[in-house]
Amino acid sequence: MYWIFIKYLLNTFVLLICLIFKPLESKDFNEFVQDFEKIGISNKSIGISIVQIPTTIYPIDTNTKSFGLNQTLSFNPASTIKLLTTRVAYDLIGKNHRFETTLATNGKIIQGVLYGDIFFIGGGDPKLVIEDIEQIVYQLRALGLNEIRGDWIVDDYLFDNPEVNPSSFDGQPMKPYNVGPNAAMVNFKASELTIKNLKRGRFYIELKPELAGIKVTKKLVGVKGGCYRNMITTSLTDKSLRVFGKIGDKCKKYSFYVSLMNHYQFGFSVFKKAWIKAGGKISGSALRGKNPKNSKVLLKWKSPRPLISLIKDINTMSNNPMARTLFLNLSARSNYPASISRSREVIEEWLVGRDFVFPKLIIHNGSGLSRKVRISSSSLTYLLIDALTDSHSLEWLNTLPKVGQEGTVSQRFKNKSVVGNAWLKTGSLRGVQAYSGYIRTARKNWFAVTILVNSKYAEKAKQTMDKLVEWVYQEQ
Numbered sequence: 001m002y003w004i005f006i007k008y009l010l011n012t013f014v015l016l017i018c019l020i021f022k023p024l025e026s027k028d029f030n031e032f033v034q035d036f037e038k039i040g041i042s043n044k045s046i047g048i049s050i051v052q053i054p055t056t057i058y059p060i061d062t063n064t065k066s067f068g069l070n071q072t073l074s075f076n077p078a079s080t081i082k083l084l085t086t087r088v089a090y091d092l093i094g095k096n097h098r099f100e101t102t103l104a105t106n107g108k109i110i111q112g113v114l115y116g117d118i119f120f121i122g123g124g125d126p127k128l129v130i131e132d133i134e135q136i137v138y139q140l141r142a143l144g145l146n147e148i149r150g151d152w153i154v155d156d157y158l159f160d161n162p163e164v165n166p167s168s169f170d171g172q173p174m175k176p177y178n179v180g181p182n183a184a185m186v187n188f189k190a191s192e193l194t195i196k197n198l199k200r201g202r203f204y205i206e207l208k209p210e211l212a213g214i215k216v217t218k219k220l221v222g223v224k225g226g227c228y229r230n231m232i233t234t235s236l237t238d239k240s241l242r243v244f245g246k247i248g249d250k251c252k253k254y255s256f257y258v259s260l261m262n263h264y265q266f267g268f269s270v271f272k273k274a275w276i277k278a279g280g281k282i283s284g285s286a287l288r289g290k291n292p293k294n295s296k297v298l299l300k301w302k303s304p305r306p307l308i309s310l311i312k313d314i315n316t317m318s319n320n321p322m323a324r325t326l327f328l329n330l331s332a333r334s335n336y337p338a339s340i341s342r343s344r345e346v347i348e349e350w351l352v353g354r355d356f357v358f359p360k361l362i363i364h365n366g367s368g369l370s371r372k373v374r375i376s377s378s379s380l381t382y383l384l385i386d387a388l389t390d391s392h393s394l395e396w397l398n399t400l401p402k403v404g405q406e407g408t409v410s411q412r413f414k415n416k417s418v419v420g421n422a423w424l425k426t427g428s429l430r431g432v433q434a435y436s437g438y439i440r441t442a443r444k445n446w447f448a449v450t451i452l453v454n455s456k457y458a459e460k461a462k463q464t465m466d467k468l469v470e471w472v473y474q475e476q
């Protein structure tokens with residue numbers, strides 16, 4: 001009886017594995033187009049370009065395969081346009097480049113006290129985060145500096161770009177994805193707000209990074225259920241961040257990001273809090289201005305992160321402030337500031353130099369957070385093919401997230417055989433869903449794939465898009 005029971009368990013296990021990894025029923029590409037139509041998405045709302053990539057690493061069919069629909073028509077690609085921004089930056093700025101931020105002063109240090117202002121000179125670092133600010137504070141303290149009797153003046157003139165109105169895109173000014181670019185951006189101009197449920201109607205709230213001069217107040221009510229019951233709202237006054245709403249009584253911890261203040265005020269608030277925590281004193285205010293020619297350098301901070309690491313963050317997590325800042329860096333020069341128009345020109349020149357013709361291209365701000373951005377599916381696919389024929393193709397490939405494992409595709413393709421075998425950049429806006437990336441098929445063939453869906457029913461397209469990717473993996 002014991003062996004019969006073991007055999008039954010083994011057979012059940014094998015059956016479950018077969019069900020989980022059951023191959024897709026053999027389908028024709030056109031049947032997927034029909035699947036889109038069944039959920040209300042017409043043919044004219046879809047752009048698809050799937051092309052096999054010739055390679056000498058793995059054997060492929062003599063005739064490479066391709067599938068497509070409206071390949072040359074223009075669509076909104078949402079965040080998949082980041083592939084173009086990051087690819088041009090990889091090529092022109094260089095994968096090993098490290099951004100620098102400079103601190104200078106017009107004053108003198110006497111017995112540990114700086115009598116004068118500190119100029120915080122932005123070098124366009126897309127990821128100058130709280131850990132960097134803490135190290136900057138440590139190094140300033142190591143110089144013997146204990147007190148600053150002057151203002152914190154932010155020089156962000158490397159970019160000729162006015163402060164972006166965070167409400168302009170969708171009326172959500174505190175959402176971190178709406179943060180605009182800045183040459184002196186600190187921690188993406190956002191703090192992580194964490195609510196810890198201490199039970200019995202008691203809640204603890206913390207901000208990371210902490211902000212000097214900002215007091216957090218709360219008015220939260222517990223309701224039955226988990227975190228899905230949470231309805232949290234925030235509002236900011238000059239000196240107070242108010243957190244109020246409902247939170248599920250079974251939700252032990254809940255975190256989200258909020259964007260507060262303008263760039264130079266936020267950066268100063270982060271620095272000031274870190275400075276005070278390290279035992280320093282500071283009496284000045286946050287201002288914006290240019291570093292004078294006669295100033296003296298106090299400290300040059302070089303990012304510990306090479307550009308390839310920043311590109312990985314942008315493509316894996318789809319970070320908009322980082323992408324927009326990197327986009328402006330394309331045209332940053334010592335003799336004139338960067339601008340959106342100049343960065344567009346740089347990309348156009350790069351495309352010409354690579355013999356690309358992208359007639360439908362409107363790149364706008366480089367991040368995809370725009371209703372104006374346009375590109376064809378074939379343009380993105382051929383960009384991907386070109387990148388994979390580069391001598392550093394593996395490094396580039398790994399800047400995209402692995403499906404089912406990383407970033408914006410970590411929760412997609414659960415229990416599918418394509419997990420770990422495709423690298424896909426996602427794009428998502430209201431009315432837009434997109435994929436663009438690579439698939440290494442079960443037959444060891446490589447495909448570049450771009451799927452752009454522009455429809456009021458785009459959100460419903462996710463499942464069909466995923467099935468199409470799985471089909472390419474299993475069948476090609």
